[in-house]
Amino acid sequence: MKIIIVGCGRMGSGLARTLSLRGHTVAVVDREAANFERLGPSFKGKTIAGVGFDRDVLTQAGIQRADAFASVTPIDEENIVAARLASQVFRVPRVIARMYDPRKAEIYRRLGLQTIDPIAWGVNRLAELLCSTQLDTVTSLGGGNIDIVEVEAPPVLVRRRVQDLMVPGEIHVVAISRGGRTFLPTLGTEFEAGDLIHLAIVPASAARLKTMLGLA
Secondary structure, three states: OEEEEEOOOHHHHHHHHHHHHOOOEEEEEEOOHHHHHHHOOOOOOEEEEOOOOOHHHHHHOOHHHOOEEEEOOOOHHHHHHHHHHHHHHOOOOEEEEEOOOHHHHHHHHHOOOEEEOHHHHHHHHHHHHHHOOOOEEEEEEHHHOEEEEEEEOOHHHOOOEHHHHOEOOOEEEEEEEEOOEEEOOOOOOEOOOOOEEEEEEOHHHHHHHHHHHOOO
């Protein structure tokens, strides 16, 4: 993939290095050329000094051919302007903006712009790690609004159906891994001993899920 990252602070530089090591073509934009030193000598991508919402700067970064775009500067307003430009003008397929103000993040999410709030994500992840020992959180979505968790089917679930573990708007069974394969279950699928259940949950519902699993 060809990816553009605006902002070369700790998050931006770390993201750029990680994506580059994974084989993606990465271009990094930052107001201060000195910030590119954070990328280290092993970084093979492109660096452009300039404002992340300047069309000429983004053109230099190759935005017309970009598959993804992330604006992660310390300034919410700059991230939003850059992200909306990438999404609405240059039609980049995947666009993400980092937002520190959760109220603004929610507004722009409703407008169709994907945002991530690192503070909210960190708080929810820490709370999960501190309070839950039986649920394995794989990842979080929407800045920490949804967690994807895995749990081995406890005895209380064996021969019960997927619909028994569903709570609309709170807990949703996404997939089941059984016998070396993973599949999408129906509401009537019965759990078996040894199943690894993949669920999407609202973090606040973790305690409720543990109770339903007999783990509380």
